[in-house]
Amino acid sequence: xxxxxxxxxxxxxxxxxxxxxxxxxxxxxxxxxxxxxxxxxxxxxxxxxxxxxxxxxxxxxxxxxxxxxxxxxxxxxxxxxxxxxxxxxxxxxxxxxxxxxxxxxxxxxxxxxxxxxxxxxxxxxxxxxxxxxxxxxxxxxxxxxxxxxxxxxxxxxxxxxxxxxxxxxxxxxxxxxxxxxxxxxxxxxxxxxxxxxxxxxxxxxxxxxxxxxxxxxxxxxxxxxxxxxxxxxxxxxxxxxxxxxxxxxxxxxxxxxxxxxxxxxxxxxxxxxxxxxxxxxxxxxxxxxxxxxxxxxxxxxxxxxxxxxxxxxxxxxxxxxxxxxxxxxxxxxxxxxxxxxxxxxxxxxxxxxxxx
Ligand code: ADP
Ligand code: MG
Numbered sequence: 001x002x003x004x005x006x007x008x009x010x011x012x013x014x015x016x017x018x019x020x021x022x023x024x025x026x027x028x029x030x031x032x033x034x035x036x037x038x039x040x041x042x043x044x045x046x047x048x049x050x051x052x053x054x055x056x057x058x059x060x061x062x063x064x065x066x067x068x069x070x071x072x073x074x075x076x077x078x079x080x081x082x083x084x085x086x087x088x089x090x091x092x093x094x095x096x097x098x099x100x101x102x103x104x105x106x107x108x109x110x111x112x113x114x115x116x117x118x119x120x121x122x123x124x125x126x127x128x129x130x131x132x133x134x135x136x137x138x139x140x141x142x143x144x145x146x147x148x149x150x151x152x153x154x155x156x157x158x159x160x161x162x163x164x165x166x167x168x169x170x171x172x173x174x175x176x177x178x179x180x181x182x183x184x185x186x187x188x189x190x191x192x193x194x195x196x197x198x199x200x201x202x203x204x205x206x207x208x209x210x211x212x213x214x215x216x217x218x219x220x221x222x223x224x225x226x227x228x229x230x231x232x233x234x235x236x237x238x239x240x241x242x243x244x245x246x247x248x249x250x251x252x253x254x255x256x257x258x259x260x261x262x263x264x265x266x267x268x269x270x271x272x273x274x275x276x277x278x279x280x281x282x283x284x285x286x287x288x289x290x291x292x293x294x295x296x297x298x299x300x301x302x303x304x305x306x307x308x309x310x311x312x313x314x315x316x317x318x319x320x321x322x323x324x325x326x327x328x329x330x331x332x333x334x335x336x337x338x339x340x341x342x343x344x345x346x347x348x349x350x351x352x353x354x355x356x
Contacts, residue, residue: 017117019145028143030117031124035138039103042137051139053104053157059165061158063094069149077193080119082221084126087154090247092134092225093300095158097245099166099230104137105156110146123152134227164239166304171242171261175305177324178240178314180229182273183250184289187296188281189213189220215277223300229320236313240304251294251345253303255333261305264331267324267345269338290335295348 022030032046044052067073067087078086088105095102107127111120131138136156171177196208210217226245233240242261244253250272258265269290274282282289293299305326306314314320334342 015116015118019111019113019115019117019120022117024143027117027120028141031120031143032138035128037137037139038135039137042104042139045104045137045139046141051104051106053139055159057162058159059100059162061095061098061100061160061165062155063091063158064153064155065091065094067152067154069151074197075150077197078221080122081126081129083152084123084128085130085222086126087152088127088130088136088156089134089223089225090300091154091156092130092136092158092227093223093245093247095156096225096227096230097166097243097302098158098160099164099233099240099243100158100160101227101230102134102136102156102158102225104139105131105154106140106142107138108142108144108153108155110144110151112146112148112150115150134225164234166240166243167260168242168244168257169260170240171257171263171305171326172307173263173326173328174308175241175263175326176308176311176314176322177254177257177265177267177303177305177326178320178322179246179250179273179301179303180226180320181299181301182275182278183246183299183301184274184282184292184296185216185219185278186223186298186300187220187249187292188278188285189216189218190296190298191285192217192281193220213277213281215275216281219278219299223298225300226302229302232317236317238306238310238313240306243302243304246299246301246303247297249293249295249297250303252297252347254345255347257303257305258326258329258333261326262329264327264329265324265333266327266331267335269335271321271323273321273323290337294335294345 037045041054043054069075073083092102192213199206242257244256246253272290272293274289274293279289282292333345335345337343
């Protein structure tokens with residue numbers, strides 16, 4: 001018989017409790033019983049027909065994401081705890097990209113009976129870990145069965161002062177284009193995991209070769225949202241003119257900012273921040289490192305523009321790189337390569353053959 005009290009439950013990794021032993025309401029209680037509300041604005045969390053949230057003279061930000069097994073994640077190499085963590089964090093990243101701070105979230109899941117209760121415990125341990133780290137209240141959700149795979153939908157609220165919200169459409173000619181952290185790592189992590197999956201398929205006795213690739217694996221499996229940068233920019237009195245988070249790759253996000261702001265831009269290849277481990281692995285996979293940064297995606301760093309006048313404030317900041325500047329729209333969207341060629345940036349990254 002399934003023991004609801006976690007403390008008394010032996011932590012046997014092989015334990016498999018059928019979902020039917022708890023039923024829908026039992027499962028919801030089980031998954032949400034240890035939630036403690038952190039924000040005074042969260043008036044009512046789990047347990048009623050709707051959560052109740054109070055906000056005073058602020059803007060409410062709202063964002064949602066849907067993750068489908070086999071489309072957005074692969075259970076063969078994504079541990080459920082990491083999946084839960086990532087599902088939460090990518091939503092926090094959307095709030096950070098508006099220059100806001102995430103506050104509450106709901107999690108809806110659809111699961112087939114292929115998953116035991118223990119699997120959902122793993123998933124929720126990742127979700128709740130992210131909530132602790134980012135100071136977010138889990139205030140509700142929905143639970144349903146599914147015929148085949150696992151589906152997770154996360155919705156998050158955030159707050160920002162009225163005059164502090166940053167949109168994608170505010171970049172101006174002459175603004176500097178900046179990015180936090182480093183890029184391309186999450187993509188290299190994905191390539192490593194896919195490579196090891198193929199090796200494992202061919203010979204299940206082989207141990208995966210993950211050593212030495214810790215940084216890029218962590219970038220893929222346990223990304224972080226740059227809410228720290230939202231605080232940092234505020235601390236040095238910078239309000240970006242436009243901002244977006246890098247989920248699809250530097251190229252695609254740059255195009256979004258340029259199109260919505262009606263500006264062009266120049267990015268300098270040698271200014272794109274790329275970690276040494278990422279660079280080395282890209283070489284091993286015969287990929288130009290800047291292509292991994294431009295097309296790879298899932299780094300969840302922030303890409304933003306600032307007015308030129310803010311240059312002295314941003315220049316000394318560790319962990320922010322100025323990678324280019326915005327131009328008149330007719331000048332197009334180009335990267336200046338290391339060998340001083342101009343190549344057009346497309347949604348796929350850049351096409352080395354399409355030179356200006
Ligand atoms: P309803 O019938 O109104 O949809 P439910 O029985 O589905 O209510 O949910 C009861 C409470 O549990 C609600 O507060 C809901 O937000 C919460 N809840 C349901 N499923 C989940 C879940 N997977 N994670 C977190 N909270 C959940
Ligand atoms: Mg419901």
